[in-house]
Amino acid sequence: MSKIRTIGVLTSGGDSPGMNAAIRSVTRSAICNGFKVKGIYRGYEGLIHDEIKTFTTENVSNIIQTGGTILRTARSKEFETPAGRKKAYETLRKEAIDALVVIGGNGSLTGAMLFAEEYDFPCIGLPGTIDNDLYGTDSTIGYDTTLNTITDCVDKIRDTAASHERIFFIEVMGRDAGFLAQNSAIAAGAEAAIIPEDSTGSDQLIQFMERGIRKSKKSCIVIVSESPKCGAMHYAERVRKEYPNFDVRVSILGHLQRGGSPSARDRILASRVGVGAIQAIVQGQRNVMVGVRNNEVVYVPFIDAIGKRKPLDKNLIRVLDELSI
Ligand code: F6P
Numbered sequence: 562m563s564k565i566r567t568i569g570v571l572t573s574g575g576d577s578p579g580m581n582a583a584i585r586s587v588t589r590s591a592i593c594n595g596f597k598v599k600g601i602y603r604g605y606e607g608l609i610h611d612e613i614k615t616f617t618t619e620n621v622s623n624i625i626q627t628g629g630t631i632l633r634t635a636r637s638k639e640f641e642t643p644a645g646r647k648k649a650y651e652t653l654r655k656e657a658i659d660a661l662v663v664i665g666g667n668g669s670l671t672g673a674m675l676f677a678e679e680y681d682f683p684c685i686g687l688p689g690t691i692d693n694d695l696y697g698t699d700s701t702i703g704y705d706t707t708l709n710t711i712t713d714c715v716d717k718i719r720d721t722a723a724s725h726e727r728i729f730f731i732e733v734m735g736r737d738a739g740f741l742a743q744n745s746a747i748a749a750g751a752e753a754a755i756i757p758e759d760s761t762g763s764d765q766l767i768q769f770m771e772r773g774i775r776k777s778k779k780s781c782i783v784i785v786s787e788s789p790k791c792g793a794m795h796y797a798e799r800v801r802k803e804y805p806n807f808d809v810r811v812s813i814l815g816h817l818q819r820g821g822s823p824s825a826r827d828r829i830l831a832s833r834v835g836v837g838a839i840q841a842i843v844q845g846q847r848n849v850m851v852g853v854r855n856n857e858v859v860y861v862p863f864i865d866a867i868g869k870r871k872p873l874d875k876n877l878i879r880v881l882d883e884l885s886i
Contacts, residue, residue, distance in 0.1 A: 573604035577703025579827035586835020605640035666690030697861030698852025732793035
């Protein structure tokens, strides 16, 4: 393996609060360990089209507390093609970048894995996504902040739900994982959560209505995981048809969930895995995602991080059920 002198860092896919803290950590730790750092703008798009700048510690000053990503981000269709990845490799050669740190979610780390295999190029991943759906790490960068944002929104919606005695279906992000829905429902004291992982095959809406929550409560909050066919609108429509006595409203929280200043937890996670990424490079590791499990920094092969399904703790379903009576 040739000596690594310069490390490129990029953010890719949906932004998440704490990505800036991760960029700062990677940059400063790399410089501390004698590497040069180059910031790659707009994710894999910037890698293909050579939108790259040398970073010093000043480039990452005063960003630990900011949301979004100073490197900006993109979902690159071109990088999904062999021709796109070839262009990306040519840029890396031209810029004399010897290793890549990719901060992103499932799709971004899949891209990193493919690229690393195709070009035998050292790639390290950091789990940057609000969805918390990467295997091998207890949490992902941005998840905690988003959970807090959702909880805050639900608290506010509850005020009006209670005043009007309404059922609110509140849709949250998560792609096809229910971590945000499940845990925000517990944190906000919601009456139910409709999540993709509840694979009992039963109708979650009927279960919820038949439990007769309305007997003891005048208003209800149901958190619904986003889904193209069975989102909050779908359930609200059904209640309007099947239970016409109820006054129903929908609130889709949307992209506000991805913004805002990162929580202390996300800043610490991002800082730890950023340093972990540089340590991985120093140790000659490649094709791994850096995570934190049981409060220890761990290195998870890309294939596991993206290929294995991270299980939702089934006990949480019980916690929510018992506490929402
Ligand atoms: O993966 C992060 C995420 O916010 C998902 O929860 C959501 O489904 C998706 O990105 C939305 O993507 P976009 O911002 O491209 O609409």
